[in-house]
Amino acid sequence: MNKIGQAISEIQSLETLSKEDRWVNRLHPLSKLFLTVFYIAVTVSFPKYDLSGLLVMALYPAAVFLVSELSFKDALRRLRVVLPLVAAVGILNPFFDREVVLTIGSVQVWGGVLSMLTLMIKAVLTVLSGYLLIATTPIEKICYALRIIHIPKVFVVVVLLIYRYVTVLLQEARRITQAYALRAPGQKGVHYKVWGSLLGQMLLRSMDRANDLYDSMLLRGFDGEFHTGAKEKLKPSDFLWPVLWGAIIILLRLFPVAELLGGLFL
Amino acid sequence: MSHVHIDVENLSFSYESGTPVLREMNLHVSENESVGIIGANGAGKSTFLKLLVGLNLNFTGKVRIEEIPLEKKTLPKIREKIGYVFQDSDSQLFMTTVGEDVAFAPRNYGLPEEEVEKRVQEALEKVHIAHLRDKSIFKLSGGEKKLASLATILSMTPDMIFLDEPSVALDPRNRRNLIRVLNEFGHLKLIASHDLDFIWDTCSRVILISGGQLIADGTADEILRDQALLEENGLELPLSLTERK
Numbered sequence: 001m002n003k004i005g006q007a008i009s010e011i012q013s014l015e016t017l018s019k020e021d022r023w024v025n026r027l028h029p030l031s032k033l034f035l036t037v038f039y040i041a042v043t044v045s046f047p048k049y050d051l052s053g054l055l056v057m058a059l060y061p062a063a064v065f066l067v068s069e070l071s072f073k074d075a076l077r078r079l080r081v082v083l084p085l086v087a088a089v090g091i092l093n094p095f096f097d098r099e100v101v102l103t104i105g106s107v108q109v110w111g112g113v114l115s116m117l118t119l120m121i122k123a124v125l126t127v128l129s130g131y132l133l134i135a136t137t138p139i140e141k142i143c144y145a146l147r148i149i150h151i152p153k154v155f156v157v158v159v160l161l162i163y164r165y166v167t168v169l170l171q172e173a174r175r176i177t178q179a180y181a182l183r184a185p186g187q188k189g190v191h192y193k194v195w196g197s198l199l200g201q202m203l204l205r206s207m208d209r210a211n212d213l214y215d216s217m218l219l220r221g222f223d224g225e226f227h228t229g230a231k232e233k234l235k236p237s238d239f240l241w242p243v244l245w246g247a248i249i250i251l252l253r254l255f256p257v258a259e260l261l262g263g264l265f266l
Numbered sequence: 267m268s269h270v271h272i273d274v275e276n277l278s279f280s281y282e283s284g285t286p287v288l289r290e291m292n293l294h295v296s297e298n299e300s301v302g303i304i305g306a307n308g309a310g311k312s313t314f315l316k317l318l319v320g321l322n323l324n325f326t327g328k329v330r331i332e333e334i335p336l337e338k339k340t341l342p343k344i345r346e347k348i349g350y351v352f353q354d355s356d357s358q359l360f361m362t363t364v365g366e367d368v369a370f371a372p373r374n375y376g377l378p379e380e381e382v383e384k385r386v387q388e389a390l391e392k393v394h395i396a397h398l399r400d401k402s403i404f405k406l407s408g409g410e411k412k413l414a415s416l417a418t419i420l421s422m423t424p425d426m427i428f429l430d431e432p433s434v435a436l437d438p439r440n441r442r443n444l445i446r447v448l449n450e451f452g453h454l455k456l457i458a459s460h461d462l463d464f465i466w467d468t469c470s471r472v473i474l475i476s477g478g479q480l481i482a483d484g485t486a487d488e489i490l491r492d493q494a495l496l497e498e499n500g501l502e503l504p505l506s507l508t509e510r511k
Contacts, residue, residue, distance in 0.1 A: 012402055015362050138362070164360055167404070171356075212357030215321050219350045220422065221374030223342070 004174040010078060011167055018138045024068040028238035029141035030148055035242040036133045040126045042253050048115040049101055052258040054122065060245060061128045068136050075131055086127055090119035139163050143226060153225050160226055165210055172206040271297045271426060271454050277327035279317055287313050288478045295454060302469035302486065303458040306500030310478045311458035312353060315428045319350050346375065349419025353430040355411035364414045365399040371422040389421040393447050408435030416447065426454035433464040462504035466490055474499055
């Protein structure tokens, strides 16, 4: 399987994961969406030098990984393209902020190093929480939750269609690269001279196909509103889960839990 | 007297470049008729079907579907009556699983979830793919995709169905299955294809399009046995009507 095939397969396996019959998957999408947004908001609100406070925020993704039985290793593998990019955020901080803010033994730590690490961890935690939401909730249900909170339907449909379009684009890319490889045996990758025409072809074909898909939707009664059949009633657990975690997250944000725990052992 | 369901008068269509695709087409199709639209590649069959469902309204002439004139404001009403199966199933299926795709139309028409469930099951059973309900669209074979596409429109319980090259990518078994399903569908059918054997098996009436014009309109027996007419318009006798040497 080539890389494009692998990418399509990754999307499919993520969708399969999101449809599994697990406790976390069965939670109302709105409660998971709220909790994720709240977690992200709180995580990014940590001060730039508060590394120890931020580290304990890993508790939430760790707990979701445990209860959802999702593999952390798989998550890292799936996010291997994104994580280095998000980790690169703040990579220049050590060059601009050389004030010593911490001394560990004889090692002096610059503020820039600390803020870089904080930024990296913030990025990794927020991406992981987004991954956990997608891996436990089908995209249709996330969009349904967005509609409940009155996000305009144009925006929600665009999100859904972009998600679908990614697969269409990848499929077209796979067809084109396969056709190319069959007529260019022994060649590694695609020769730079044909990049332009190949990309153009891919764009035109995927636009054609996207247009046909849209026609197909119109012919089956699509009126701008995506009806996913995801209507679900809120159960007590749908309130309990976000309330419980909301309280824990607030505690982690307001109190220096890592320092308090450290004080117990020192 | 049978009720006219599709009424086409002087239908002409050209691309923006000015290239004419269809010229002065006239057609009247009654309820329960099964009409094959035949013609060589590029004759205008697919365009004709697409115009009838309003995918392009830049035509001249008149089209009425069940007495409703085809225009922008009547499109939702007309489309509710018609099930359209695309030539390329990849252009039709877009939800994650077969079941979700088949449920797409009934949900759009605001049916309660129990009714959606019932229609999905019935549609899948009709085309014998109930076992594929939870299968990912991307993992279907060509034949399964075609049957799934048909199920997606059967769940709409349409008054009429239009099919564009339905026999493409079907193995003999799936082909027979599709022929059986279509013959069981008692309502109006328009089937565009250059697979004349398929048309022979499914249609009682045939119209022949060539160069964007309606050349002949008659019973399947008259048109599909007329070797001179077919060859004159870039077609050949159906294999099943050809004497084996």
